Amino acid sequence: MLAEFDLIRHYFTAPGAADSRVALGIGDDATLLVPRAGHELAVSVDTSVTNVHFPDDAPASAVGHRALAVAVSDLAAMGARARWCWMALTLDARRFADEDAADAWLSGYAQGFLGGCAAYDSTLVGGDVTSGTLAISVTVMGDVPTGQALKRSGAVVGDVVAVTGALGGGAGGLELWQRGERDLSHPLLRRYLLPEPRLEAGMALRGLATSAMDISDGLLADLGHIRRASNVDVQLDADAVPLAEGLTAALGADAARRAALSGGDDYELLITIAPENFARAQAALDAQGLALSAVGRCVAPGAVSSGDGSVDAAAGDYHGWQHFAPASATVPGDSR
Amino acid sequence: MLAEFDLIRHYFTAPGAADSRVALGIGDDATLLVPRAGHELAVSVDTSVTNVHFPDDAPASAVGHRALAVAVSDLAAMGARARWCWMALTLDARRFADEDAADAWLSGYAQGFLGGCAAYDSTLVGGDVTSGTLAISVTVMGDVPTGQALKRSGAVVGDVVAVTGALGGGAGGLELWQRGERDLSHPLLRRYLLPEPRLEAGMALRGLATSAMDISDGLLADLGHIRRASNVDVQLDADAVPLAEGLTAALGADAARRAALSGGDDYELLITIAPENFARAQAALDAQGLALSAVGRCVAPGAVSSGDGSVDAAAGDYHGWQHFAPASATVPGDSR
Structure with missing residues (x-):
């Protein structure tokens, strides 16, 4: 060498x-x-x-x-x-x-x-x-x-919770890889092995988003970080979470939703934003060819109750959600 | 965990x-x-x-x-x-x-x-x-x-080549460790396992040294970096290289000198400096309790011939010096 x-x-x-x-x-x-x-x-x-x-x-x-x-x-x-x-x-x-x-x-x-x-x-x-x-x-x-960085700590009650792009592709791609799929042109495999950081989106969201982070550990786990840093709870509409292209076809409906909620490796942005700024942010990202989807709402700590089609993201310890994690999305020993 | x-x-x-x-x-x-x-x-x-x-x-x-x-x-x-x-x-x-x-x-x-x-x-x-x-x-x-950083590229013909502290302690300490010595109060073991970066010395040498680097790969190999970056050759007085405390007692005279010339892990500074600034630099480091020893001279490329007590550091490819490296100072696979 x-x-x-x-x-x-x-x-x-x-x-x-x-x-x-x-x-x-x-x-x-x-x-x-x-x-x-x-x-x-x-x-x-x-x-x-x-x-x-x-x-x-x-x-x-x-x-x-x-x-x-x-x-x-x-x-x-x-x-x-x-x-x-x-x-x-x-x-x-x-x-x-x-x-x-x-x-x-x-x-x-x-x-x-x-x-x-x-x-x-x-x-x-x-x-x-x-x-x-x-x-x-x-x-x-x-x-x-100076002063324009997007932190995890700026979310306030009433903010919309939103995500860029679509979720679950990272976990879906890993699952496909483990099944033997090797065609890198498969959209899910691309999501897993060739993720694209949302740099332009992050810059466009300066002055609009109240908090932001990237989704690397899975939406539910990462929502926990925003919740703790901002001292808010989140009511999440699980049905509103956008699923990666081909995910349902590859994994089936239930596993696809679990991958989108708890799978990691998506590297989309998770943000909070005042309702009056949401449309503007959506238009800015749309100009980049990137979707911005509202998936929930920031509420006062302890104020959440479950409703139809929604999961209560504030229901105590986030570890409680780990049963949502598909085995395929968890690589043993990963403590990222 | x-x-x-x-x-x-x-x-x-x-x-x-x-x-x-x-x-x-x-x-x-x-x-x-x-x-x-x-x-x-x-x-x-x-x-x-x-x-x-x-x-x-x-x-x-x-x-x-x-x-x-x-x-x-x-x-x-x-x-x-x-x-x-x-x-x-x-x-x-x-x-x-x-x-x-x-x-x-x-x-x-x-x-x-x-x-x-x-x-x-x-x-x-x-x-x-x-x-x-x-x-x-x-x-x-x-x-x-701005503009005061010490680079490898500033050495000029006529500069004194000097080193801080004493050399060979890193290689000597590794040798002792391999023989089973575990008393961390042993000065050689300390040099190997608890090296001290020469931060204060580096700052004191701003505006004085014409080039600098730290000695991690061994004096001869690291001199090669200065030579290439500055386009000078170096005439080294091997007998002037200061040996770490206890090194000769631990390894014997020949192995001690080889460790000082070719052993790594010393993390002393190797500098070049105009002759008229040497005494001032020496006094500045002396105030920190640190020695600065002249060990050679920068000469025009190709102008060096060997003399008594000196080794010709410009003798072709530095890889030629690798036979000086004691086995104890080389950890297999290290490409640092």
Whole structure:
């Protein structure tokens, strides 16, 4: 295998224009960056481990794309613009003992990762390559005009709860993968292996959404985060949750709804928004070709009772909802 | 095992004063930071993998300290002040199946990591916890007044080559550990398991050193980085390289010198500096209780010939020096 420096230079030299805000890029002890005045920095770190966050036999390009995309999704959830990323790549020495196999895997991986960098306008400015179990820790940094970041803590009673796109595709894609489906053009498999962070949507929702986060653990679990951070309860209309394309056909109606409510890996945005701003937000996202669907309402803590077609998302401990989780959506040991 | 969020809250809630430049800390999708005007950001990522970068049976507190310290060392090498860090921790589920063992390990690990945060003034502001082979990816961010960072590329012909502290202790400590030594008060074991990044030294060398880096791969290999980045050759006086305390007694004279030249994991600074500034830099570091030793001279590429007591560091490909590396200093599979 190539030495670290050569490996990085060989596979990860990104094309594209020079970034005038990178004072010193890959190749020194640290990267030097020039932050923009009037902006806060948004930073997040996400680790993807083989057989935990992605199948060990997933296409290398999907592994690279996905590792970056799930990290960038956290910037989208803040309403931030992506700027830079760092990649700490841990490679399995056994897998890479054969030079041709290593080259094929690394080429595919780099294509996926750097393709994401280009798509999200995130410049790869550093990282680390080590040996061990295949894993990728991606650090992403973006910026957002001071005071305009979307937090989890701004929801108030009366706000509409809404989600972008459609849910359940991540869990549905995992289920299909486990059944042996390998055609990456299948929409559910794409949702699972090639998720797209909602960066443009997040930026469009600045000044409109009162809170936001990305849906990585499943809608019900992630609603719990908003509830706790904002001190509201949520009445959820489960029938209003939009299902990913092909999900019902693949899983059946019941499993499809469970996947949409409790499956993870969708990387859509979950937001709260004042009712008077909802139509405007919907129009802004519609211009991006992305749906925004109202799925519930913020209510005072303890004020919720169940109704027809709705599930009471405030009914005590969220762990109570784990019986909704399809086994296919839970990878053992995942504590993401 | 506790869920991710609970685990972070339980073990990694750092004490200490609030950081006014953290607009939003742990618990949202991303951290929000307020950079300082007139400064560049210095960012580095370092992954430490069990049995590659540290022994699997190393004390948990040392694992935590070391994972942070080796990352912070890259900031020291830039002359930056440490500000913030993120910790992506991958835990071995089998090791942590037993709750008491997990608690003991995590408590020790957190003590080591947070102790380093306090010592280096680096606030833990986010991270990720996943399952897999025990590994830690640490992202560190610091800042440095614009234009004052120490790079690898500034060395010029005539500069003195110098190192802080003493070398070989990292490799010597690993050798002792492999022989069964477990007393962490042994100075060599401390150098290996509890390295101290030279943050204060790096800041004191701003405006004095013409180039700098930290010594993690061994002096000879790291000199190669300075040579390539600055386009100079280096004439090294091997006899002038200061040896770590107790190194000759532990390894014998020959192995001690090899460890100092080619062993890794010392995390001292390697700098170049104009001769007229050397005494001033030495006095500044002496005030910190740290030695600065001249070990060579920058010469024009191709101008070097070997002399008594010196090794020709410009003799072709640096890979030629790998026969100097003691086996004890090379952990199989490490590509750091």
